[in-house]
Amino acid sequence: MLLYILRRLVLLVPILLGLTLLLFIVARILPGDPVGLAAGPNATPELIAQMKREFGLDQPLPLQYWNYLTGLVSGDWGMSVFTRRPVFADILEYLPATIELVFASLFIAVVAGIPLGLLTAVYKNGPLDYATRTLALGGIAMPRFFLGLLLQMAFAAWLDILPLSGRYPLIESPPDHVTGLYTIDALIAGDWSAFQIALSHLALPAIAMALSPLATIMRMMRSSTIEVLQQDYVMTERALGLSNRLILFKYVLKNAMTSTLTVIGLYVSWLLGGTVLVETVFDWPGLGLYATQAILTQDFMPVIGVTLVIAIIYLVAMLVVDLLYGVFNPKVRYA
Amino acid sequence: MALLDIKNLNLAMRSYEGETQILHGIDLKIDHGEIWGMVGETGSGKSLTGLSVSRLIASPPGRYLAGSIEFQGRDVLKATDKEMRILRGRHIGMIFQDPTTNLNPAFRIGTQLVDVALHAGHADPSVLGLEAGASRGDFKKAAKRVAVEMLEKVGIPKAAERINDYPHQFSGGMRQRVLIAMAMIGKPDLLIADEPTTALDVSVQAQILRLIHDLVAERNIGVLLITHNLGIVAQICSHVAVMYRGRILEAGKVNDVLKRPSHSYTQALLNSVPTVHTKRGELMGLSGAMRETSA
Amino acid sequence: MTMTPIAIPKRTQSARLENWSRAFYRFRQSWLSIVGLAIVVLLVVIAIFAPWIVPYPEHVVGGTNTAARFQAPSTDAWFGTNALGQDMFSLVLVGSQVSLFSGLAVVFIAIVVGTAVGAIAGYFGGWVDEVLMRITDLLLTIPSLILAMAVAAALGTGVWNMIIAISITWWPAYARLVRGEVIVKKEEQFVVAAHALGANWLRILGKHILPNIVSPIVIKASLDMGFAILTVASLGFVGIGVKPPTPEWGTLLSGARSYMPDYWWTAVAPGIAIFLAVLAFNLLGDGLRDVLDPKARR
Ligand SMILES: Nc1ncnc2c1ncn2[C@@H]1O[C@H](COP(=O)(O)OP(=O)(O)O)[C@@H](O)[C@H]1O
Ligand SMILES: [Mg+2]
Secondary structure, three states, X not given: OHHHHHHHHHHHHHXXXXXXXXXXXXXXHOOOOXXXXXXXXXXXXXXXXXXXXXXXXXXXXXXXXHHHHHHHHOOOOOEOOOOOOEHHHHHHHHHHHHHHHHHHHHHHHHHHHHHHHHHHHHOOXXXXXXXXXXXXXXXXXXXXXXXXXXXXXXXXXXXXXXXXXXXXXXXXXXXXOOOOOHHHHHHXXXXXXXXXXXXXXXXXXXXXXXXXXXXXXXXXXXXXXXXXXXXXXXXXXXXXXXXXXXXXXXXXXXXXXXXXXXXXXXXXXXXXXXXXXXXXXXXXOOHHHHHHHHHHOOOHHHHHHHHHHHHHHHHHHHHHHHHHHHXXXXXXXXX | OOOEXXXXXXXXXXXXXXXXXXXXXXXXXXXXXXEEEEEOOOOOOHHHHHHHHOOOOOOOOEEEEEEEEEEOOEEHHHOOHHHHHHHHHHXXXXXXXXXXXXXOOOOOHHHHHHHHHHHHHHHOHHHHOOOOOOOHHHHHHHHHXXXXXXXXXXXXXXXXXXXXXXXXXXXXXXXXXXXXXXXXXXXXXXXXXXXXXXXXXXXXXXXXXXXXXXXXXXHOXXXXXXXXXXXXXXXXXXXXXXXXXXXXXXXXXXXXXXXXXXXXXXXXXXXXXXXXXXXOOOOOOOOHHHOOOXX | OXXXXXXXXOOOOOHHHHHHHHHHHHHHHOHHHHHHHHHHHHXXXXXXXXXHHOOOHHHHOOOOOHHHOOOOOOOOOOOOEOOOOOEHHHHHHXXXXXXXXXXXXXXHHHHHHHHHHHHHHHHHOHHHHHHHHHHHHXXXXXXXXXXXXXXXXXXXXXXXXXXXXXHHHHHHHHXXXXXXXXXXXXXXXXXXXXXXXXXXXXXXXXXXXXXXXXXXXXXXXXXXXXXXXXXXXXXXXXXXXXXXXXXXXXXXXXXXXXXXXXXXXXXXXXXXXXXXXXXXXXXXXXXXXXXXXXXXXX
């Protein structure tokens, strides 16, 4: 088991190497002139040449890649032409906000999607089933950014019960930095009001992101539960008197989870990429907003850095999913 | 009062084509210590009769048109869901055909045995050797102990260790033993076994049958053994009921029915079983008059 | 089991026709697929005839009317007017053109490139397969929206640049799908036979294998159309892609963001348009899957 994890981690290395190379090539082949943009329209050729030297853009490409690669390992992820700060420092600053948002929405999607899927499977073709399935169809088609706008309109503007945007009121200072996730930090600090403030900011963007995975997880869970309910062992469990609750939430749930797990894993990547949209709507200071800004100014290094971080999180998530498979399906052997 | 008394049971099932009556007035009486074999061709309604006793047929698709199923004097068709749950596992044990699909693959066999034992124990603490009002911890400990004992009893070697294994780590015959242990762990008064050996190797079949026979003899319980194998009936049953198209054609002591079949269908069924005395060329399949032409 | 002789009915239609009518019957079974099909047809009709049916054609090409800014929906302007006094109804109608066209183009390019890569990898196997699939896998680990944004931004504004940018991130999924199908089909009798008869690889792939794997591709494509439209709108929303005055739903929505919630109609009209288009293609795709792949039916 431990050996399996180690092997999988080692296998990540060539993937990441390929990824950096690919990203580097894409970034350099594409037209675009970050230095020109950053220096402004009135920059002299001397200034531009000096800036190019400063960012190492005057060297031959293979050398640039080699420098980038050795830098990566030592925590030097290049400089952002736009913010004029090291990319690594920028990412460290923005990452917690994104992690908090992604985990909150994944949490909502899983915690609501799985029981809903189970229940709609049990009460198949009942009113609850039809209502949730219709909502699910809509939920998958709903653009996250439009849903975000609608939520802002309803809860921030009209009902005025939740903040419109941002992560924390600008005039107040967030809870002491431990994990960087404000809700968690507030709990660690035992600051209940800070937790409420952080949560109220988190609610709308998290819901806007959660709807589509919630709908998919629910649909997946529903169909696999229907399949499991027809299995012989469910009949045996009923015939020997186990309660419906025990059968459903213990014996059926675990069997139905396997196929749903794959979907959850795939959504990690979808959610991370989607932060670009939702963070824009809610001015959420995370990687998505950072990446958008970098892309709009054709700033290579932050884009590569953000993509790399997301890819790493995704690959780790897939590893976790593979390990969880073994929990839900004892026939899986790690060899 | 008989242990189980099925009177004039009429059951209809709904499917795509509409509702068809499957059981046409089944009458069957089982007492303690009797092993009833129920034989008949596939689709004659044996399984649905067995499932009816534990009221395991959902409605829809099932609908009882008439009749009663009295278990220990009370009609299960009129019982509440809660009463039914207490009967299942504690008073009526069930074993099904395919041991590969009837154990939950995602859970250790111990987990499944312990949950059934706990259920039976909550219905009647004496099953676990406890007094009413014992603590949760006592229940858990006792259920675990009884599960290991039961596994040993059905012949699983190193039961204390193997209780932590998953179903796929057992062979087919071993899995059926585990399922028998699960059915018997609540000390039921009636065991319903629906073709318990059909899916097993011939060499394993005899062991499993002997196991069932011994357990039943030891506890003096009633058994409904569903099979389509008259050889099995002749070997371990005390009584037999012959089923055909939702009706019981004849029923009685094995010796009476098999020696002096009063119905031509039973006769035909007997002729289709090879015995040591059967001469080459004598074996007959079922055909002709007994079979109606449309399903 | 009772056996009855099975009466073989006389064949009144050709087998192919019968297949189609049975497929259409299955499709009709689900009224949701019919709704999806209806909306898709409506969208296509609107996109084709938009130039002739819009009430204010001048607004569509950039004309403004500042005297009539931010008018609420009325009989004059069904969806109200925006910050420039342009009629939202006209803009949303014409916006269907960019969405449908680029969605279609993305899926088309993705199918062509993906099928070529997947078929070659699956057919030849060995190191060709290794190299092509490693590249495919790498692309699949990159968050596609961010990659598409980066490429689109670098290439500059314009419908075609956006289409190319999105296609780059979409073909790998088709390559995976086609490769899997080709590997299965390659071993089948008729392919082995064609091989033995000396057909060359292009012919075997084109004549014998690919025609047999059309269904999974069509199913995926119809489900993907909705998400392609969504991606186009997403790029528009973050400010990459088509630039005004060409009306595009995502761009319209992002323009409306600053005027929320007072002038909500400027956002609601394009938002609902995106939602309906995506929903319709999803429903249609689900229906097609039921028809073409009854096994996957849930
Ligand atoms: N769930 C069901 N819905 C409709 N008909 C059923 C169902 N289960 C069984 N039947 C029908 O009832 C008849 C008896 O089935 P069963 O009791 O399983 O037969 P046996 O166990 O004797 O082989 C069969 O003809 C079968 O088609
Ligand atoms: Mg049966």
